[in-house]
Amino acid sequence: MTMRSRGSRWRAATVVAASVLALGAACTTSTPPPTATTSAGSAQTSATTAATTAPAPSAADILDRAKANAIKATSAAFTGRVQQDGAEMLVDFKGTSNGSTSDLTMTTVDKGRVRVLSVDGAVYLQADEKFWTAQGVPTAFPADRFVKVPAVAAQFSEEFGLNALIDEALAAVTASQLSDTVGSEMVGGTDTWVITDSAGPGEGALYVSKSDYQVVRFTGSSKSPAQLDFSQWNADLGIVAPPKDQVVSLS
Template sequence: MKNLKNRALLLTATAGVMLALTGCSTASDKPADTTTAAAENTPEAVQITVPDASEIFPKTAVTLKNATSVTLSGDMSRGTESVKMKLSGNKDGSNTKANITMKDGTLELLSIDGANYLKADKKFLAKTAGKEAAGMLATMVGDKWISVKDASQFGNFNLGSLLDNLGTDSMMSVEAPKVTAKSVENLNGVKTFKYVGNETDFWIAAEGEPYLLKIEATGPASAGSGNMMFSDWNAVAPHKTPATAEVISIPGL
């Protein structure tokens, strides 16, 4: 399966798509306003004052640093690369699951205590291994998981690395100074503080811990577009190891 491994390395470009949303814009000259929740026109909202980015971003950075698990759902593109993904599990990578959909197919990666497992559709297998090999693999594998020695060959979908890139240095010294507006916004039924940056918008939980709930790129498409949603902070249920009968090993993987 050497051909499969070599072609699959191309998927590492998706890491760049993910990081395109972490705030790579230039600084803004616009001053941040002092908008409050009064714009929502409700008695409850009027009582809420949106904190400055310089005040809440450092606190959010701490939640990123201290997080043990999270679920991330993203729909992103940059240049010719595009990807829809859902990543969930532990920040340290000991128990994670990734569901990836690209123009070249879909794949599912499961990593538990150092063991890695892969499922992929025929389109992905055909693109990465060729039609003949894809047909052979599909026949051999069926609905089973493929045991994989090194999951990184299929892309860098590390939750810990992503959160680190969104961490203290980025949010405090890079992103906070770029905020030009702020408000209270309902995000899927959750009250959030929204911060509008030069090329990136942020939604942070307005109640309880200031968890990061959404990032959206608003700059030129060439720099990266799309959004990432965050949920289940420190509450992701552990993924289960597939039963032995559900796993197949393929030489070369």
């Protein structure tokens, strides 16, 4: 097998990530937005409720501000699950806006696990035997080793840049798709606004932090189930190349 054919197989297997966010983008998430509740309990509870039920911005304003923040972000991470070819795929991604540095892991029951690490102008793949078998590679590389694939680095820089993923996802979401009702929910300790598809919460919702309008969570529609949880906006992600003794030579 030539290097060119190997590279094309690897690229076909990993280009899936470029559409990860787009799977639910036309509608955002599937979890119904919670309604604000009040308590007949203590004065402290009432005060807290009053603070969290302050008038919400419009759904369109929340979407616009979340888009603007996501597009101008220098880095971010997300984890979750999506449907790919009828099967659930677990996704773990972190990377910079321009794609020069990224770390993506995808796992499915049938096709195994693959990690794509792009750093310092090179791309490294680390995968289990099930993945290599599914890609038609006759000799699997050790699951704890990386294979360096520098020839496709430029392609990955474009496809796996945070900006490219965000643009593809959020460009499909418009204010005309949204319900006028804005919900509120705590997600992982973050107080969020929840905006949903106009067809109902079961067809999509986007969770945006109230403090700084960053995307926190998004879940898919009934036809494209998904949940992606976002974090580390504009953070130093600490992505580095694997140690040389963990890299397998192709020669």
